[in-house]
Amino acid sequence: MSSTINSGSLDSVGWDARRQILMASTAVFCSVLWFTGNVLLALFFVLIVLLPLPWILIQFPSLQRKLLFHSWYYKADKPLDDPSLWGVKGAINKPIGTLGCWYIPSTCRCAPSTLCNCLCETVVIYCHGSSGSRGNPHRVDLVNYLSSLGCAVYSFDYRGYADSPGEPSEISCVEDARRVVDFARAAHPDKRTVVHGHSLGTGVVAQVAYQLLLEGSPVDSIILEAPFLSIPDILLTFSVLRFVDRLPFYGNYVWNVRDKFPIKHIIGDLNNVLILVSKDDPIIPTAHSVELHQLCSGSTLHLTEHGGHDRLLRLDSVKKVIEQHLKKTRLISSPS
Numbered sequence: 001m002s003s004t005i006n007s008g009s010l011d012s013v014g015w016d017a018r019r020q021i022l023m024a025s026t027a028v029f030c031s032v033l034w035f036t037g038n039v040l041l042a043l044f045f046v047l048i049v050l051l052p053l054p055w056i057l058i059q060f061p062s063l064q065r066k067l068l069f070h071s072w073y074y075k076a077d078k079p080l081d082d083p084s085l086w087g088v089k090g091a092i093n094k095p096i097g098t099l100g101c102w103y104i105p106s107t108c109r110c111a112p113s114t115l116c117n118c119l120c121e122t123v124v125i126y127c128h129g130s131s132g133s134r135g136n137p138h139r140v141d142l143v144n145y146l147s148s149l150g151c152a153v154y155s156f157d158y159r160g161y162a163d164s165p166g167e168p169s170e171i172s173c174v175e176d177a178r179r180v181v182d183f184a185r186a187a188h189p190d191k192r193t194v195v196h197g198h199s200l201g202t203g204v205v206a207q208v209a210y211q212l213l214l215e216g217s218p219v220d221s222i223i224l225e226a227p228f229l230s231i232p233d234i235l236l237t238f239s240v241l242r243f244v245d246r247l248p249f250y251g252n253y254v255w256n257v258r259d260k261f262p263i264k265h266i267i268g269d270l271n272n273v274l275i276l277v278s279k280d281d282p283i284i285p286t287a288h289s290v291e292l293h294q295l296c297s298g299s300t301l302h303l304t305e306h307g308g309h310d311r312l313l314r315l316d317s318v319k320k321v322i323e324q325h326l327k328k329t330r331l332i333s334s335p336s
Contacts, residue, residue: 061258068200069168070131070233071160082162086135089144094154097182099176101156102134102164104147114201116230118150119326122220123184123191126155127177129199129226129310133162138310142196145313149323153187156180170259173200174207178218181208183220192220192329199284199309202227203261210266221272221329223322226281226309228288229264231257239286264295271298274325276318300325 066072070317080202083091083102092102106120124146128139134155143153158173159166177195185193197205202224209222228234235254267273273296277289284305293301304312312318 001163005087011089024166027230033055064258065167065169068130069158069160069173071158071168073131075236076133076135076162080133080135080157085222087137087140087144089147091143096156096166096180099156099159099179100134100161101154102143102182104143104155106150106152107147119323120150120152121191122150122194122326122329123152123154123175123188124196125195125205126153127140127173127185127195127197127204128155128157129201133157136310137196138313139198142198145319145322146196149326150195152179152184152191153186162286170203170251170261174211177204177208178211178220181212194221194223194329195328196223196225197227198225199228200261201225203263206266206270209241209270213269218271220271220325221274223274223276223325224289225276225312226245226284226289227263227275227277227292228261229291230259233264233288234284263292267292267296267299270296273299273327274322275299275301276312276321277301277303278312279303279305280307281309283309284324 047271078085080086080100081093083093083104088102089106090107091102091104094101126134126139126143126146127132128136132139134157139155143155146153156176157164158168158176160168164176166188181193181195195205195209197203203221206224206227209219212218232254235257275289275293277284277286279286289301289303293299302318304315304318307315307318313322
């Protein structure tokens with residue numbers, strides 16, 4: 001029996017095979033093109049952006065400070081000279097020199113001769129972080145809480161921030177905080193002094209406390225909220241900068257930044273330090289606080305969760321820790 005093959009069927013089968021080959025080739029070509037494009041984009045980023053950036057920052061230190069001190073990021077729809085508009089209870093706008101500052105008096109109503117249960121014998125100087133102003137909501141929450149405990153509170157803005165004219169730097173921030181501490185001590189000679197810093201402010205209060213220690217007039221307590229070892233140590237938590245720092249022609253760029261805030265080098269000499277940190281802090285790794293605690297024998301570390309970087313004081317457990325710490329400070333220093 002003979003069979004016949006339809007030539008049209010052969011043409012159809014051949015066209016289907018060629019179409020599949022063409023589609024497969026197109027897919028391979030597109031994949032290669034996509035891969036090549038991404039490689040070229042990565043090379044462009046490394047050669048044109050990543051490698052020149054440290055050199056640019058070395059040549060223009062002012063750019064370093066723009067990245068560290070976010071004083072340029074300030075939005076206010078109401079004047080800072082009226083604290084009540086920001087929700088600060090009983091506060092007085094009290095500029096210290098050219099520095100914008102709020103003073104929140106103690107709310108204590110106890111008789112002077114009684115040993116009351118509040119913290120009316122304490123004045124707290126608060127140093128905020130790298131952005132915004134003393135009017136940021138979490139900062140207002142803190143000063144209101146400290147005031148409710150009976151503390152007198154000074155909350156100010158560094159030079160270059162909000163209504164404080166000038167340009168910020170490590171030196172100027174420390175000088176500004178020292179000015180406020182000296183003012184508060186002169187205005188309240190019978191009160192114990194506590195310095196409280198958040199984020200960048202922890203680098204400020206650590207240096208102020210160290211200065212006063214060397215001068216023989218140490219503060220009574222230090223509160224470090226979301227602290228860091230130093231600015232170079234923060235930068236090296238980013239893998240990209242670790243890679244750049246190892247390139248020989250940059251000469252350890254990260255360790256040569258202008259403003260270092262080296263808390264890790266001075267915290268060992270400080271005493272009565274409370275370190276607060278949340279495990280979910282997206283900016284500063286918890287390991288920084290743990291190492292600072294290990295370096296400072298006179299410190300207490302409180303680890304918490306769900307506090308992020310600037311929501312710690314919204315947690316009742318953290319507020320309780322601060323209250324207990326301040327009362328312990330008061331009792332240690334109180335006359336018998």
